[in-house]
Structures are given as C-alpha cells and as structure tokens.
Amino acid sequence: MAAQRNRSKESKDFSELVLLCFFLGIPWEAGARQISYSIPEELEKGSFVGNISKDLGLAPGELAERGVRIVSRGRTQLFSLDPRSGSLVTAGRIDREELCAQSVRCLVSFNILVEERVKLFGIEIEVTDINDNAPKFQAENLDVKINENVATGMRFPLPEAIDPDVGVNSLQSYQLSPNKHFSLRVQSRANGVKYPELVLEHALDREEEDIHHLVLTASDGGDPLRSGTVLVSVTVFDTNDNAPVFTLPEYRVTVPENLPVGTQLLTVTATDRDEGANGEVTYSFRKLPDTQLLKFQLNKYTGEIKISENLDYEETGFYEIEIQAEDGGAYLATAKVLITVEDVNDNSPEVAITSLFSPVTEDSPLGTVVALLNVHDLDSEQNGRVTCSILAYLPFKLEKSVDSYYRLVIHRALDREQVSSYNITVTATDGGSPPLSTETHFMLQVADINDNPPTFSHVSYFTYIPENNARGVSIFSVTALDPDSKENARIIYSLAEDTIQGAPLSSYLSINSDTGVLYALRSFDYEQFHELRMQVTASDSGDPPLSSNVSLSLFVLDQNDNAPEILYPALPTDGSTGVELAPRSAEPGYLVTKVVAVDRDSGQNAWLSYRLLKASEPGLFAVGLHTGEVRTARALLDRDALKQSLVVAVQDHGQPPLSATVTLTVAVADSIPEVLADLGSLESLANSETSDLTLYLVVAVAAVSCVFLAFVIVLLALRLRRWHKSRLLQASGGGLTGVPGSHFVGVDGVRAFLQTYSHEVSLTADSQKSHLIFPQPNYADALISQESCEKKDPLSLLNDSKFPIEDTPLVPQAPPNTDWRFSQAQRPGTSGSQNGDDTGTWPNNQFDTEMLQAMILASASEAADGSSTLGGGAGTMGLSARYGPQFTLQHVPDYRQNVYIPGSNATLTNAAGKRDGKTPAGGNGNKKKSGKKEKK
Numbered sequence: 001m002a003a004q005r006n007r008s009k010e011s012k013d014f015s016e017l018v019l020l021c022f023f024l025g026i027p028w029e030a031g032a033r034q035i036s037y038s039i040p041e042e043l044e045k046g047s048f049v050g051n052i053s054k055d056l057g058l059a060p061g062e063l064a065e066r067g068v069r070i071v072s073r074g075r076t077q078l079f080s081l082d083p084r085s086g087s088l089v090t091a092g093r094i095d096r097e098e099l100c101a102q103s104v105r106c107l108v109s110f111n112i113l114v115e116e117r118v119k120l121f122g123i124e125i126e127v128t129d130i131n132d133n134a135p136k137f138q139a140e141n142l143d144v145k146i147n148e149n150v151a152t153g154m155r156f157p158l159p160e161a162i163d164p165d166v167g168v169n170s171l172q173s174y175q176l177s178p179n180k181h182f183s184l185r186v187q188s189r190a191n192g193v194k195y196p197e198l199v200l201e202h203a204l205d206r207e208e209e210d211i212h213h214l215v216l217t218a219s220d221g222g223d224p225l226r227s228g229t230v231l232v233s234v235t236v237f238d239t240n241d242n243a244p245v246f247t248l249p250e251y252r253v254t255v256p257e258n259l260p261v262g263t264q265l266l267t268v269t270a271t272d273r274d275e276g277a278n279g280e281v282t283y284s285f286r287k288l289p290d291t292q293l294l295k296f297q298l299n300k301y302t303g304e305i306k307i308s309e310n311l312d313y314e315e316t317g318f319y320e321i322e323i324q325a326e327d328g329g330a331y332l333a334t335a336k337v338l339i340t341v342e343d344v345n346d347n348s349p350e351v352a353i354t355s356l357f358s359p360v361t362e363d364s365p366l367g368t369v370v371a372l373l374n375v376h377d378l379d380s381e382q383n384g385r386v387t388c389s390i391l392a393y394l395p396f397k398l399e400k401s402v403d404s405y406y407r408l409v410i411h412r413a414l415d416r417e418q419v420s421s422y423n424i425t426v427t428a429t430d431g432g433s434p435p436l437s438t439e440t441h442f443m444l445q446v447a448d449i450n451d452n453p454p455t456f457s458h459v460s461y462f463t464y465i466p467e468n469n470a471r472g473v474s475i476f477s478v479t480a481l482d483p484d485s486k487e488n489a490r491i492i493y494s495l496a497e498d499t500i501q502g503a504p505l506s507s508y509l510s511i512n513s514d515t516g517v518l519y520a521l522r523s524f525d526y527e528q529f530h531e532l533r534m535q536v537t538a539s540d541s542g543d544p545p546l547s548s549n550v551s552l553s554l555f556v557l558d559q560n561d562n563a564p565e566i567l568y569p570a571l572p573t574d575g576s577t578g579v580e581l582a583p584r585s586a587e588p589g590y591l592v593t594k595v596v597a598v599d600r601d602s603g604q605n606a607w608l609s610y611r612l613l614k615a616s617e618p619g620l621f622a623v624g625l626h627t628g629e630v631r632t633a634r635a636l637l638d639r640d641a642l643k644q645s646l647v648v649a650v651q652d653h654g655q656p657p658l659s660a661t662v663t664l665t666v667a668v669a670d671s672i673p674e675v676l677a678d679l680g681s682l683e684s685l686a687n688s689e690t691s692d693l694t695l696y697l698v699v700a701v702a703a704v705s706c707v708f709l710a711f712v713i714v715l716l717a718l719r720l721r722r723w724h725k726s727r728l729l730q731a732s733g734g735g736l737t738g739v740p741g742s743h744f745v746g747v748d749g750v751r752a753f754l755q756t757y758s759h760e761v762s763l764t765a766d767s768q769k770s771h772l773i774f775p776q777p778n779y780a781d782a783l784i785s786q787e788s789c790e791k792k793d794p795l796s797l798l799n800d801s802k803f804p805i806e807d808t809p810l811v812p813q814a815p816p817n818t819d820w821r822f823s824q825a826q827r828p829g830t831s832g833s834q835n836g837d838d839t840g841t842w843p844n845n846q847f848d849t850e851m852l853q854a855m856i857l858a859s860a861s862e863a864a865d866g867s868s869t870l871g872g873g874a875g876t877m878g879l880s881a882r883y884g885p886q887f888t889l890q891h892v893p894d895y896r897q898n899v900y901i902p903g904s905n906a907t908l909t910n911a912a913g914k915r916d917g918k919t920p921a922g923g924n925g926n927k928k929k930s931g932k933k934e935k936k
Contacts, residue, residue: 034121034122034124035050035052035121035122035124036124036125037049037050037124037125037126038125038126039090039125039126039127039128040127040129041094041095041096041097041099041128041129041132042093042094042096043090043093043094044090044093045091046089046090047089047090048087049079049088049089050087051087052068052081052088052123053068053086053087054086056068056112056114056121058086058114059086060084060086061084061086062086063083063086066114066115066116066117067113067114067116068081068112068113068114068115069081069113069115070111070113070123071110071120072110072111077091077110078090078092078094078099078108079091079108079110079125081112094127096127096128096129096130097133097165101164102164103166104166105126106126106127106129107124107127108125109122109124109125111123129165129166129167129169130165130169130222131165131220131222131223131224131226132165132169133164133165133169133226134163134220135161135163135171135218135219135220135226135227135228136161136162136163136218137159137161137162137228137229137230138159138162139159139230140231141230141231141233142159142216142231142232142233143232143233143235144156144158144198144233144234144235145234145235145237146200146204146234146235146236146237147204147236147237147238148203148205148207148236148238148239149241150200150203150204152201152202152203153199153200153201154199154200155185155198155200156197156198156199157196157197157198158195158196158197158198158216158232159230160194160195160196160218161218163218163220163226165220165222168221169220169221169222170220170221171194171218172219172220172221173194173218174186174194174196174216174217174218174219175216175219176196176198176214176215176216177214177215179212179214180202181200181204181212181234182198182212182214182234183198183199183201184196184197184199185199198214198232206237206238206239206275207238207242207273207274209236210236210238210275211233211234211236212233212234212236213231213232213233213234214232214234215229215230215232216229216230216232217229238274238275238276238278238279239274239278240278240328240331241274241278242272242273242279242327243327243332243333244270244281244325244327244331244332244333245271245272245333246269246323246325246333246335247268247269247270247271248268248335249335249336250335250336250338251336251337252340253265253266253337253338254340254341254342255339255340255341255342256342257310257311257341257343257344258310259307259310260307261307261308261309261310262306262307262308263307264304265306265307266304266305267302267303267304267305268303268305268323268325269303270283270303270325270333270335272327274327274328274329277327277328277329278328279327279328280327280328281325281326282300282301282326282327283298283299283300283301283303283323283324284298284324284326285321285323286324286334287322288321288322294309295307295311295319296308296321298323303323303325305321311341312341313342313344313380314343314347314378314379314380316341317340317343318338318339318340318341319337319338319339319341320336320337320338320339321336321337321338321339322334322337323335323336323337343380343381343383344432345379345383345432345433345434345435345436346379346436347377347379347383347430348377348430348437348438349375349386349430349436350376350378350428351373351374351375351388351426351438352374352375352376353372353373353442354372354373355371355372356370356442358370358443358444358445359445359447360410360414360444360445360447361446361447361449362414362415362446362448362449362451363414363449364410364414366410366411366412366413367410368410369407369408369409370396370408370409370444371407371408371424371442371444372401372407372408373405373406373407373408373426373440374404374405375388375404375405377430379430379432382430382432383430383432384430384431385430386404386428386429386430386431387429388406388428388429389426389427389429390424390425390427391425394424395410395411395413396408396409396411396422396424397411398426408424408426414446416447416448416449416484416485417451417483417484419446420448420485421443421444421446422444422446424442424443424444425439425440425441426439426440426442427439428440448484448486448488449488450484450488450542450543450544451484452482452483452484452488452546453482453540453546453547454480454481454482454538454539454540454546454547454548455481455482456478456479456480456481456536456548457479459550460550460552460553461476461478461536461550461551461553462552462553462554462555463476463552463553463554464554464555465520465524465555466557466558466559467524467526467527467556467557467559467561468523468525468559469520469523469524471520471521471522471523472519472520472521473519473520474517474518474519475509475519475520476517476518477515477516477518478493478511478516478518478536478538480493480516480538480550482540484540484542487540487541488540488542490541491516491538491539491540491541492514492538492539492540492541493512493513493514493515493537494511494513494536494537494539495509495510495534495535495537496534496536496537496549498534500532501528501529505532505534507521508524508532509521509534509554511536516538518552524556526556526558526602527562527600527601529556530555531553531554531555532553532554532556533552533553533554534551534552534554535549536549536550536551536552537549558601558603558605559601559654560601560605560652560654560657560658561601562599562600562601562605562658563659564597564598564599564650564652564658564660565597565599565600565660566595566597566650566660566662567596568594569593569595569662579643579665579667580593580630580664581667581669582632582636582644582667582668583668583669583670584638584640584668584669586632586635587635588631588632588633588635589631589632590631590632591629591630591631592621592631593630593664593666594627594628594629594630595610595623595630595650595662595664596628597650597660599652604652604654605652605653605654606652607653608626608628608650608651608653609625609626609650609651609652610624610625610626610627610648610649610650611648611649611651612646612647612648612649613647613648613649613661614646614647615644615645615646615647616643616646617640617641617644619633619634620632620633620634620640620644621633621644621666628650630646630648630664630666636668640668641668642667642668642669644666644667644668645663645664645665645666646663646664646665647661647663647664648661648662648663648664649661650662
C-alpha cells in the first residue's frame with residue numbers, strides 16, 4: 001500500500017515536471033530509465049545504497065557539474081547523493097515497519113533529475129525486513145473471570161500478541177505455563193493471524209482456590225528468536241452454594257431501662273462461605289410486633305441492634321426478638337435475641353389533688369381538712385415507695401390516710417390579715433437511689449371575717465388653719481386602715497357630736513365619709529377661739545361593724561386683721577386735752593411719758609414698734625422703738641416753746657402692717673405755777689394782739705398757703721419715690737425678711753413695756769381744758785433724733801442704724817401660755833410692781849383750780865423729795881393719769897399672751913416670777929432705780 005502511494009506521488013511529480021518543460025519549451029526525452037536497488041532496514045545514516053553515477057553513465061565527479069539531484073515533493077528524503085563518490089546513500093535510519101507496516105514488500109520510489117540533459121531517472125529501492133521486533137501483548141497482566149460451576153471443555157479466548165515484523169520474523173507460536181485446570185489451543189483467523197484460547201480441562205471450586213495464575217508466551221521465527229509474555233490471572237467467580245450460619249443460636253442481654261436512645265445492645269453475626277453477593281449476609285427482624293419494631297433498630301449489614309426509643313420497665317420488662325440472616329442467593333438462617341430490661345428509679349412520684357376546700361375562713365378550727373391528695377409512683381419495690389411532706393412553717397400538716405392518700409389539715413390558727421393566701425408546695429419523694437421527688441403547688445385562699453377595727457396611722461392628729469379662711473375649704477385629711485377585706489375594710493368617717501361655744505360642731509366642720517377629708521363650714525376667728533378639739537370616728541362595714549376613734553386638734557393661726565389699740569394716752573371723755581409736763585431742767589433722756597398700745601393679734605402680728613411721726617420742735621423728743629417711751633433727746637432751752645405737740649405712730653409687724661396714731665401735748669415748765677402763768681400770759685397776749693395781728697394773719701395765711709401747696713407737691717413726689725423703693729424692697733426681701741430682728745420686741749422690750757415709773761403728777765384745769773403730767777424717770781433710754789423720724793417713712797425707720805441690731809431669726813409662733821394672767825397689781829405698760837390704789841378715780845372737771853393747784857404742788861414736793869412711788873397710794877392721792885386705779889383688769893384686754901419673744905419659741909409668761917416671788921426687770925434689763933439714783 002505504501003509503495004503504491006509512493007508511486008502515485010512520483011507519477012504526480014513526473015507529470016508536473018513534464019508540464020513545466022512543456023511551458024518552458026524545453027525538449028523532453030520520451031524514454032525514462034528505471035534503476036532498482038535493495039537494502040535492509042535499520043542501516044545507519046550514510047550507508048551505501050548504489051553507484052548512481054555509474055548507473056547514469058557519468059563519471060563519479062560529474063554529479064554536481066551535470067546538476068544531478070533527487071526530485072521528491074511532500075515527503076522526507078530517506079536518501080541522498082554523495083557528489084564526491086557518485087553514490088546513493090541513506091539520509092537517515094530507515095524503519096521498514098514504520099515505513100511500510102505489515103506489507104510483504106516495502107518499496108521506496110523517487111526520481112533523479114539530470115538538469116544538463118533535462119532527463120529524469122526513476123529510482124526504486126526495496127527495504128528488506130530484519131527480526132528487530134519481538135511479539136508483544138497489549139497488557140502486561142490479563143484477567144480472566146470464570147464461574148466455579150462452568151463445565152469442563154469451555155474455551156475462553158485470549159488476546160493475541162502483535163509482531164510488526166513480516167515473514168519468518170513475525171509471530172509463529174504460543175505456549176502456556178503448565179497447570180492442572182487449563183490448556184492452550186491456537187486458532188488462526190481468515191487473514192492468517194493466530195490467536196490463543198484457554199480451555200478448561202478440570203472443574204473449578206472457588207472455596208478451594210479462587211484465583212489461578214498462568215503465563216502465556218508468544219514467539220516469532222526470526223534469528224535470533226524473540227518472544228513476549230503476559231501474566232494471565234484466572235479469577236474463579238463464586239456461585240451461591242453455601243447458606244449463612246449464625247455464631248450462636250440464641251443471644252441474651254440484660255440492660256437497664258434508662259439507656260439513652262442510640263445505645264448498642266448487642267451484635268448478631270452470621271457467616272457465609274460464599275463471596276460477593278452470595279456471601280453478603282443481610283439481617284432483618286422476623287415476626288416482631290410493630291410496637292417493638294419501633295423500639296429497636298437493626299443494622300442490616302453489621303447485625304448491630306440499637307435502641308431507637310426509650311425502654312420502659314413499667315411498660316415491658318422482657319423482649320424476645322427473632323433475627324434472620326439472608327445472603328444474595330436467598331439462603332436464610334435464624335436466631336433469637338432475648339432482651340431483659342432492669343428497673344431503675346426513672347419515674348418521679350405523682351401527686352394528684354383529689355379535693356381542695358378553698359377558700360377556708362380564717363376562724364376555722366384546728367384539724368379542719370383543707371385538701372385531699374393522692375400519690376403514686378410507677379416504679380416498683382423500693383423505687384415506688386413514696387413519702388410526702390410540706391414546709392414546716394406553714395400552719396398545716398399532712399396526715400396519712402387510706403392507701404396512698406394524704407389529708408392536709410389546719411395545724412395552727414389562721415389570720416387572713418397576716419397571710420391572705422398560702423402557696424402550698426407538697427413534696428413527694430420515693431425511696432430510689434438516688435431518690436426522685438416531685439413538687440406540687442396549689443393556692444389556698446383564706447376568707448376574711450370582720451375581726452379588725454379600723455386603725456389610724458397616728459394616736460392623735462393636729463393641723464393648722466389660718467383665720468378668716470374661706471368657707472368650704474378643705475382643712476385636713478385623716479386616713480384609717482382596716483386590714484380586713486371587701487366590705488369589712490370599707491371605712492366610713494364621721495365626727496363625734498360636740499358643741500363649741502354653744503354651737504354644734506357640725507356647724508363648724510364637716511367630714512367626707514368616704515375620703516376622711518375635713519372641710520370648714522365657716523370662717524374662723526383667732527380672737528374668738530384658738531383651738532378646736534374633736535373626735536373622728538372610723539367605722540367599717542362589717543357585720544357587726546367595728547370602729548375606732550382618734551382625737552384631732554385644729555389650731556387657728558392668727559392673721560393680721562386687728563390694728564394696734566392705744567391704751568394710753570386715751571382720749572378724754574369730757575372733751576379736755578391731756579398735757580404731759582416736762583421741766584426745763586430735764587436732762588437728755590428724761591422720761592416724759594410713755595405710749596402704751598396692745599394688739600389683739602398674736603405673734604409677729606402683735607409685735608409693735610413706735611416712732612415719732614411729727615413734732616412741733618424737731619430733735620427735742622425721741623420715742624423708744626419698742627418701749628414707746630417719750631424722752632427728751634436734748635436739754636431744754638429757754639427758747640423752746642411752752643407747748644410741744646407730738647404725733648406718735650404705733651405699727652405692728654403683720655403683712656400688710658396696721659398702725660394707729662396718737663397726739664401728745666407736752667408742756668415745758670420748771671413748776672406748775674409757771675405753767676399756769678405762762679398759759680395766762682399767752683392768752684392775754686393773744687387777746688391784745690388779736691386786732692394787730694389780723695392784717696398780718698391774712699397775709700401770713702396767704703403766704704403759708706402758697707408755701708404749703710409747694711411743700712405738699714414736693715412731699716408727694718418724695719413719698720411716691722420712697723413708696724416705690726419700699727415696694728421693691730418688700731418684693732426682694734419677701735415679707736419680714738428685710739426687717740432686722742432688733743426692731744421686734746424682745747425680752748427687754750417686754751420688760752420695758754411693763755416698767756414702772758418713780759413719780760407721776762396729774763393736773764386738770766377747767767379753764768385750759770388740759771392735763772399736765774410731770775413724770776419722773778427711773779432709767780435712761782436710747783435717744784432717737786426727731787429729725788431722723790421726720791425724714792424716714794415707717795419702713796425706713798425700722799431699718800434705722802441707730803438702733804442696736806439683734807441677730808435673732810424669725811421662728812414660728814408658739815402656742816399661747818395660759819400661765820400669764822393679769823393681776824390687779826400689774827398695769828399695762830409696767831412691770832406690775834407699782835402700788836396702785838384700787839379705789840382711786842381719774843381726775844375730772846369737777847375739781848376746781850385751787851384743789852388742782854394744791855395737788856400739783858404736793859406732787860411736785862414729793863417729786864423733789866424723791867420718795868414717792870408710781871401710782872401713789874395715799875401719799876400721791878392717786879394722781880397718775882396712766883396708772884391710776886381705774887386701769888383694772890376689766891378695762892384692759894388680756895393681750896400679753898400674744899407677745900412673742902424674739903429668739904425663743906415660747907411666749908412671755910409670768911409664772912416664774914410669781915413662783916419665785918420676783919418682779920421682772922425693766923425694759924433695759926436692769927432693776928428699778930429710785931428717782932434719786934436716776935438723777936445721779
């Protein structure tokens with residue numbers, strides 16, 4: 001085939017060359033010579049093939065000159081020309097099997113062109129075979145599978161060997177290694193190829209020998225002889241000729257019931273002598289109920305039996321299972337598996353509440369059954385023996401009843417107010433190891449009975465309400481608690497019947513029966529009564545109802561609703577004007593008189609302060625801020641007018657403050673006759689000059705009117721400015737916070753209010769309609785300039801820096817002290833130490849001038865001697881206009897309990913003084929001094 005292909009290629013090349021010569025016009029020689037050579041394969045490169053120059057008729061050296069060359073297209077040149085020797089040689093190693101395969105003859109054809117002659121020569125070279133290849137099988141190992149039950153004489157074709165050589169050098173024979181079961185036969189195909197066959201001579205038994213190893217040898221006929229071998233492994237296939245066999249006919253196992261799911265119980269094993277599918281044994285359950293089928297799991301390949309569900313001894317304590325083993329050929333074998341389940345303590349006791357008597361009343365007697373319980377345990381023997389218990393602090397106990405029943409009875413008295421319900425836990429414990437227990441909870445309610453009265457949170461209550469309150473305002477709220485429940489705890493509030501100043505309590509107060517809120521039905525007046533005491537009753541709605549009482553004290557707080565009342569000097573009832581006498585020889589600090597005032601209010605609302613509002617001679621007199629004493633601020637001069645007019649203002653410290661004013665007339669003279677003479681000369685001089693002064697008076701009145709109008713305008717502007725500043729001061733200071741504590745009445749002030757005076761003389765003249773008074777001081781007070789009093793308003797006077805400052809905080813008003821009462825010996829504005837004449841009377845207009853003059857002279861002589869006392873019994877004829885016997889208890893309101901002492905939470909009392917038999921000190925903190933000592 002290859003030679004034919006080569007020839008077709010060479011003819012194609014030749015035709016192409018002829019065509020080329022035709023087109024070029026080169027003459028072509030019709031006849032072409034054929035040259036043949038023969039060489040063996042596998043020659044080395046450059047091996048001599050033939051003398052081409054001789055065959056072409058050329059000298060050895062003419063190949064190159066004549067242009068001799070090999071013409072071949074499309075294939076690798078196997079041969080070449082040697083121009084020096086003129087020979088045809090091999091161009092490389094030539095393998096006939098590669099070049100021509102299994103062809104009998106292997107021819108290589110090509111052309112040689114002699115260009116000089118333009119002549120082609122055909123060359124044909126035959127490549128002969130040599131035995132250079134041995135027979136070879138496609139695989140080194142050959143597997144043959146034969147069933148063990150195959151009959152003898154059976155043939156099994158084997159693959160043939162391949163030898164690329166041809167002829168004698170190709171494959172010639174096969175040989176098989178000797179064995180007792182197989183023989184070899186060689187067969188030939190139609191193309192002459194030989195192939196071996198394996199023939200079974202004796203029967204096979206896989207259980208005896210399952211594989212046979214044979215060696216097959218293939219040989220050629222070359223010289224030297226070559227051969228190839230292959231290892232033939234004959235595998236004997238098994239047939240199902242053996243049944244499975246269990247290792248034991250019966251398997252026994254004992255397991256506890258609490259094994260976890262998935263635990264392996266045991267493994268059954270069956271063997272089969274066969275192999276493969278015939279020897280593969282599968283396991284399965286046989287005649288097993290569905291309930292047991294779910295509890296166990298069998299591995300069909302390994303024979304392992306596992307638990308697929310929890311075992312329960314109480315359900316089944318023994319299992320008998322039949323297992324079968326089956327191979328691939330339907331051979332079977334059976335065995336039994338006996339499983340014994342042991343009981344473990346895996347069941348907790350169960351407690352069932354058969355009866356529960358809830359609620360139970362709190363007065364139930366001891367031993368009352370409140371619950372009936374039943375206990376049960378599924379375990380057996382000791383694991384199923386149950387004991388029950390409850391907590392020891394509960395007022396119940398468990399008593400064993402019939403069989404497995406328990407009774408829960410009351411062991412201690414019940415009290416719903418302490419515990420209204422019981423969360424009872426019953427613990428049931430079995431006797432296993434370890435023991436198991438179960439807790440059962442149930443609620444037992446305790447029913448209420450009305451066994452508790454309402455109780456108030458306090459033993460007594462007290463509250464405060466300001467006077468002048470609005471009607472219907474809520475005052476206080478009382479609350480009572482009843483530990484009972486429902487209707488037994490629903491409380492109704494009421495007030496006990498009582499009367500206040502002849503009126504029923506219900507006309508003053510009312511109480512909300514549901515909420516206990518107290519309301520005022522009228523406006524209270526502190527000056528009418530200070531305190532209301534009442535009983536509040538709280539009753540429940542039980543049957544029978546229970547109740548309790550509590551006392552409630554209502555204190556009325558004072559409001560500044562009363563202006564100060566001036567007791568002295570009082571306005572005369574006969575139309576005369578009282579006159580105070582001051583001798584011209586009086587030194588600075590001389591006590592001229594004293595303004596006595598009281599306030600019906602209490603606390604700071606009754607703290608009074610005095611100031612000089614107006615004076616005809618500025619700077620001549622001063623008024624004590626807390627005492628009300630009018631004293632000379634400087635020595636009297638001859639130029640000072642005889643008659644001095646003073647306007648004194650009394651103001652309390654309430655918010656807003658209230659005030660009152662009094663006008664004092666002071667006559668300046670050394671003796672009473674001088675006063676009378678001066679008064680007469682003034683009157684006669686006035687009568688004589690009346691006619692002369694009429695004209696001047698008209699002119700003066702007009703001028704004064706103009707000046708007064710301007711003064712009023714300026715004064716109003718100043719007052720408005722000061723009023724605006726005072727409002728800003730009050731807003732920033734907040735109430736009384738801006739008022740120094742020293743401006744309030746202290747202990748010294750109260751004592752000053754109650755001080756006595758050493759000597760007083762009173763004169764009443766019908767002609768002048770005036771009262772002349774010569775007071776003799778017993779101590780010196782602080783001086784306040786009249787000028788400062790005129791320049792400052794009431795608030796600015798309170799802040800005057802001339803007064804000593806007391807660093808005493810404001811404290812709440814203390815309840816009034818009932819120990820302080822007026823005695824007949826005590827007088828308003830004094831300490832009560834004067835010897836008053838209870839039978840004396842005030843001077844009146846029925847006294848004539850001579851008697852009055854004699855009385856004044858007698859008093860003056862007593863004052864000069866310094867031996868008279870204030871009030872004067874028989875010695876002074878009771879001439880004191882301020883402290884005479886007419887100031888008895890029925891004329892003076894008892895307001896001293898309203899006086900508050902700054903720096904203390906108590907009000908002024910005279911109990912200590914009465915108990916010790918001592919007289920309180922004067923306003924300056926010192927004991928009383930006589931008139932002589934005062935002069936010194």
